[in-house]
Amino acid sequence: MSIRIRGNFILRKRNASFSIACISKMCRYSTLFEYTIIVLLAAFAGGTLMDDHQQVAPPVDRQINALEDLISQNNEKLLKLEDRIEADKSELIEIQADSCEVRIAKKDVELDACQAQAKSDAARLKDNERQISDLVYNLTYCQITSVDWLDQSKTGKIKAAGEVEQTTEVNLGLTDKDREILDLQRRYEEQLKELQAARSKLKAYENQFDEFHPSSCLPFGSTTGIYKIKLPGMESFYAPCDSRFAGSGWLVIQRRMDGSVNFFRNWTDYQRGFGALTGEFFLGLEKLHRLTSESTYELYVHLEDFEGDVRYAHYDNFSIGSEQTSYELSSLGNYAGNAGNSMGLNVLQKFSTFDNDNDAWPDGNCARRYHSAWWYDACAAFCNPNGKYFKKRKLDWNTRGKGIIWHHWHGFEETLKFVQFMIRPISRSHY
Ligand SMILES: [Ca+2]
Numbered sequence: 275m276s277i278r279i280r281g282n283f284i285l286r287k288r289n290a291s292f293s294i295a296c297i298s299k300m301c302r303y304s305t306l307f308e309y310t311i312i313v314l315l316a317a318f319a320g321g322t323l324m325d326d327h328q329q330v331a332p333p334v335d336r337q338i339n340a341l342e343d344l345i346s347q348n349n350e351k352l353l354k355l356e357d358r359i360e361a362d363k364s365e366l367i368e369i370q371a372d373s374c375e376v377r378i379a380k381k382d383v384e385l386d387a388c389q390a391q392a393k394s395d396a397a398r399l400k401d402n403e404r405q406i407s408d409l410v411y412n413l414t415y416c417q418i419t420s421v422d423w424l425d426q427s428k429t430g431k432i433k434a435a436g437e438v439e440q441t442t443e444v445n446l447g448l449t450d451k452d453r454e455i456l457d458l459q460r461r462y463e464e465q466l467k468e469l470q471a472a473r474s475k476l477k478a479y480e481n482q483f484d485e486f487h488p489s490s491c492l493p494f495g496s497t498t499g500i501y502k503i504k505l506p507g508m509e510s511f512y513a514p515c516d517s518r519f520a521g522s523g524w525l526v527i528q529r530r531m532d533g534s535v536n537f538f539r540n541w542t543d544y545q546r547g548f549g550a551l552t553g554e555f556f557l558g559l560e561k562l563h564r565l566t567s568e569s570t571y572e573l574y575v576h577l578e579d580f581e582g583d584v585r586y587a588h589y590d591n592f593s594i595g596s597e598q599t600s601y602e603l604s605s606l607g608n609y610a611g612n613a614g615n616s617m618g619l620n621v622l623q624k625f626s627t628f629d630n631d632n633d634a635w636p637d638g639n640c641a642r643r644y645h646s647a648w649w650y651d652a653c654a655a656f657c658n659p660n661g662k663y664f665k666k667r668k669l670d671w672n673t674r675g676k677g678i679i680w681h682h683w684h685g686f687e688e689t690l691k692f693v694q695f696m697i698r699p700i701s702r703s704h705y
Contacts, residue, residue, distance in 0.1 A: 484510050489568055490699050491515035496522040500551050505564045513561075514551050516696060519576045520586070524696035525565070527557040530678055531692050533663030537646065541630035544647050545597070556660070559601040559625060562594040562697075570700040573606070575659075577613050577680055578692035580667040585613035585683050592697055600624035600632040603649040614682020616656040620649035645676040656681035664689045 487504035488494070494501055496517040503525070504510040514526040530537075535554035547558025565571065573592035577585045591607025602624045609615040624632035626641045626648065633640040633650035640650035646660040658679035667688050669677050677689025684690065 489565070490523065491525040492523040492699060494523070503565075505561075505568060508560075508564055511561060512551060513557060516694070519694070520574045520588075520696065523698045524574060525698065526694055526696050527562060528659060528695040529554055529693070530659060530663060530690075531694075533665060537660045538628065538662070539647065541627040544625065544627055545601075559594065560597065563596050563601060565697065566593040568699075571697045572700055574696045574698070575611070575613065575617070575680075576692075576694045576696070577683065577690055579684060579688070580691045585611070585680070587611040587613040587615065587617065587680075589617070590700065600626075600630070613680055616680050616682040619651050619654050619656055623649040623651050626650050644679075655679065655686075659693045659695065661689070667691075 484502075484504045487502050487510055489503060489505050491501065491503075491513070494515045498514075498516050498518055500512050500514050502510050503513050514529075516524050516526050529549075531554055533554075535549040537554075537556070539548060544556060545559050547556055547561060549555025571592045573589040575587040577587070588610040589606040589608065590610070591605045593603075593605035595602035595604045602622065603620050604622065606617060606621050609618060623634065626632045626639070628639060628641045628647070631639045631641070634652040635650070638653065640653040640655060641647050643653055644650075644655050644658050645662045646658050648655070648658060648660055655675055656679070658675065658677070661675075661677045661679060662673070664673065664677045669675075669687050669689055675686040678693055679686060680690060680693075
């Protein structure tokens, strides 16, 4: 039995041989001692260690040591190889894993892209479908419209033909109507002329008849109402005739009863007259002048206070001057009655309003002072029937004398509830 070891060696046995890989494997997992035992066993088993080049046989210990060194070196190399293999395996696994993930990610991206493309295509397809639908609708509408238009054109042509005929008929009818209208206008103008002629005749008759209207209330007897009065040289006018207080034939020239009419008025109003003949009014200075110029008139003043008492004053020659005399109270005549002669001081006084001061008070305006209009002298104002209407009997310091005053009955401190001036011709034969 011999053992020869040098560099890379081969362990040979007559009936069995061990490759160096097998031996190295065994050495990795055994101690040096064990390895030694194995080598010895191999030697004793009849194996031969042969060096291919030399047949030198070093001492056993040295050979063992060298063998041990060689084994140790191989072991280290093997360990490194194994570590490298393990590392390569891990790297390979990681590479494989990374590769899969990358590919999966790529596939995901591709999938997303495909999905997005699919969505885009679907949207575009839907849009195309909508456009096609719109086109179809428009086309259908155009077809229908065209058909309708054609129908209307046909109908229009037919109608137009009919309308031409109708227009011709209408024009003929209009010509007839125009002729009728002209005829009616001519007849209307003729009738208008006849009417105007009739009115002129009527006016003439009225003027003739006016001459028969009475110039006083005497002809109306004991009736009470509003009648037309006609005086020479002036238009007829209406006036109340009142037989309730002093017999028949009295023509009312002034009335106060409820304060419904403002009596604080200007000259023109008093000249023309104002108010309501059925209520409060003043007949007018010009009428008074004309009336009293025609005949001798008597004046009756009816008075009522807030206690219900009634008084009167009667004058037998009431006369008013012309506008040139400022409608002077030219005459009153004799007084009679139970109210007192409060009007006596007004005789020969001119009429005054707040805007036409004709009174005898050089320093003031009596009409303004007593809130009225009358034949004032120097503002004695014992009679103030055109004053302010108060709805209570007593007057205070500020309103004293400014109410409806008949001083000889209630003084300046009390106003009256009702007053009415009436005139009547003295001569019963005056109509
Ligand atoms: Ca004066």
